[in-house]
Structure formats: C-alpha cells, structure tokens
Amino acid sequence: MLNKLQGNLEEEKAERKDKSNTLCLPCNDLILGPLEHDNENIKLLNRKQEDGIQVCCAKGFNQTSILMDLLFKRREKLHHAQNYQYHQIFFSNLYKGQTTSNTSQALYHYVYRWNVFYPNDGNELLLKSVRTQCWAENRVYGDYTSYTSGVFKLSAGDNLYVKASKLDLISRDPKASFFGIAKL
Template identity: 45%
Template sequence: MRILYIVTLYVSICLNFTNAESSSMEKIKADLKRDLDLESSRLESVFDRKLNELKESIDARLEILETGVNLKLTSIQENVLTEVRQDSTRNNGSGQGFLDTMKNEMDKHATVVRNAISSEKQYLRDNIKRLHSMIRKTEETVEENIRAAREEQIKIEESRDTGPSEVPAAHLMGSTYDRMEYPGMQLFPIVHWISQEAFAFTRKVQYRFGRIVISEEGLYYVYSQLSFLEVFDNPRNIETGSLPLSHYIYRYNFIYPRGGEESMIQSSITKCWGQNQAFGEYTSYLGAVFHLRQGDELFVKVSNLTLIVREPKLNYFGLFKVN
C-alpha cells in the first residue's frame, strides 16, 4: 500500500506540474517586471531630485554672485566719489586724478569679479562631475539588476528543463475496448490503453500498440494494476478448482535472448470463492525498479482478458525514471 501511495502521489505531481509550472513562470515574470518598474521609477525620482537640487544650488550661487557684484559696484561708486572729492580739493578741480583713481578701482574690482566667476565655474564643473558619476553608478545598478533578472530567468529555465515535468514517465489507463482471447494462448497482451486522455500521459517515452518504448537508458520504477470481476450464473455451483489469474509485465528488445521477450515481474492469484456468492473480485498490483535500455518495449500480459473490469481508473500501467 505504501508503494501504491508513492506511485499515485508521483503521478499526481507529474500531472499537475505543468499547470503549476506555467502559473509559477507567469508569477515570476510578473514579479521581475514589477521590480524593474519600481527600480526605474525610483531611479527617475532620484534623477529628478538631484537635478532639482543642482538647479537650486546653481540659482543660489548665481544670486550670491549677483549680490556680490552689485555690492562691489556700489563700493566702487562710493570710493570713486570719495576720490573725486579729494582729488578736486588737491588739484583745484583737475580731472586727471579722477580718471586715474577710477581706472585703479575698476582694475582692482574687475579682478575680484573674475575670481568670483572662475570660482563659480569650478563649482559648476564639480557638480557636473558628481552628476556624471551618479549617472554612471545608476547605469551600473540598472545593468546589475537586469543581469540578475536574466540569471534568475536562466535558473528558472534550467530548473524547468530538469524538473519533474521533463523526467521520462508515462501513466496509461485501462481502455474500454472489447478484449478478445485467441485460442491456444495462455497469456494475452493488453494492446489497448488510454494514453492521452483524463489522467493518462506519456513524456519522453513512446506509446505504441499497448507498449511503452524507452528512449533513455536508466533506472525506472515500473508498475501496473489490474482489477478483475467474475460474475457467477449459478452461485450454488461455483467451480473452486479453476485456474489462477496471472498478471505479468514483459519487456521486448531484439538484443535479449529467447526471441527478445522476457518476463520482468508477475503476480498470480488463485480464485477461492465462498458458496452462494453472486460474484468475485480482486486486484493485482505489480511494481519494482528495473534497469532499462534504450529501445526496450514494456507491455502487460494477463491470463484472462474477459474478467478485467472496464473501468479506466482501476486498471493502469506506467513508469517513471528514478535517476
């Protein structure tokens, strides 16, 4: 029962993984897009704030420079007026002293203004360098985020390639087709299975005329379950000595001896019914790990096809790679 539970759980995981994987990929892509959008908005906000700070700083410095120039011009004007008065007194109204004084004052304060302008230019150059440095760091941050997002996507793709959805596996369900037994045969192969409907699937193996064909060599867990039902026409005359029901898993490959066909695992149950029963039923389960080669063809045989219950979920045949 524990093996049956593990097999059923694995098959359920394989069946549901595709949808879960798809929704997981969409969620991860949406999360990455949201993170990049948030990062872009944050960087845009930082750029705007830094540019506004730089503009305000430049405006303030220009205002200070303008105020300083005005103060210097006022000072020059006052000094010139003072010198003119003094010169007029010394030279009895001659204007040469006035011109010399004005030239000296203008040269002196022009030097002060040139120094102030040079200082402001250097300040602006320094701020532009800082802004360029910030832009480079921001570009590096964006590139790092994009690279991390791409690496994450590659990891997702790699995990998807090596995840359960890509492990060679198959789960076939019982078909409701009429089953015919041929005279002279002791074991009858089941040649009809449901392979692509309901819970049935094949992945990285082939299904061909009731057989699972192996594409990759390795260790596989192989399993099969069959349910039988026998209805008695006359419950009072039940045959207690009838032949047992046998359930086999075979494999075929031309490289094997005795025609290439050999039994891998089997189960036999002797029918033993009580008196006055209207029907008898039981289930046979097979499961084991085998080393399979590329090209091996696995199939199920049974000693009595007509007693198999026509319910797909009660009869199944499958495998999955375990290494």
C-alpha cells in the first residue's frame, strides 16, 4: 500500500512538473486569418481537446516564442480591425381607402452602439437615415426604403442596436428590412 501511495505521489509530481512548463491557449485565439497559410505556425504547437475546445500548447522556448508571436499578431490584427455595417428598413403603408393627411412625416432609423465605457449612458449614435413620407391625394400605398452604412472600429463588449420610427410600418420581410456587419 505504501508503494502504491508513493507511486501515485511520483505520478502527480511528474504531471505537475509537466503542466508547469506548458503554456496553453484556445487555438481559436491564435488564428490570424481564414486561409490555411495564415495559420501555418499553429501546426508547430502541441494540440489537444479540453472540454470540447481545441487547445494549442507550447512547451519549451521555441514553441513558447511561436505561441507568443501568434498571440501578439492576433491582438494587433484585432486592434486595427474595422467593420462595415449596413442597415436597411423598408417602410410600407397600405391606406385601405383612408383619407391621407396632407402633411408629410419623417421616417427614420438610427444605428447605435452601446458599451458601458461610452458616455451618454453608454449609447453612441453611429448611423442615421431619415426619409420623408410624402403626401398625395387618393393614395393606395406608400413604400419607402431607408438605407445607411458606414465603417467603424468596434471594441470588445460593443452591442449594436437599431431605433426606428413608425414600427407598425416596418416590413418584416428579411429581404426588405435587414442589418449586417462585415469585418474588414
């Protein structure tokens, strides 16, 4: 029994020593681009699965240098990354024989980002689009497309949301009203 305990203790010591000389990060945190050649150096690291996540590990000076280089390049790339945001709302009004008012109304939509770090309770206006709903006699319907886009740098924790007027006039068709973002 004493030999068994001593063997278990030696095993645990070896395992701890092995782990103490190893630096591991999720492999997804080291990816530099979508193409295979962007990520060649990841293949030089030891890889394993932990809790369903592929982890890249470095042991020794050479692998640790590779891992740190990948981490800093990834950080730099994310720091300078910009995003193209686009948004469209399709307003549609069927008058159904109603008499239309002889006044024009503004149809607007705004794209905001929210983050606890921004002033104004965390809200910052990014994009703004305003259309005027025109008046006409004996009108059957009125369709208006409001589109806006721009390039912005987003930070970790940013949440994007849209505010719009006349919610009852917004088309629910995903081909008519949509929101998107593309990383540049």
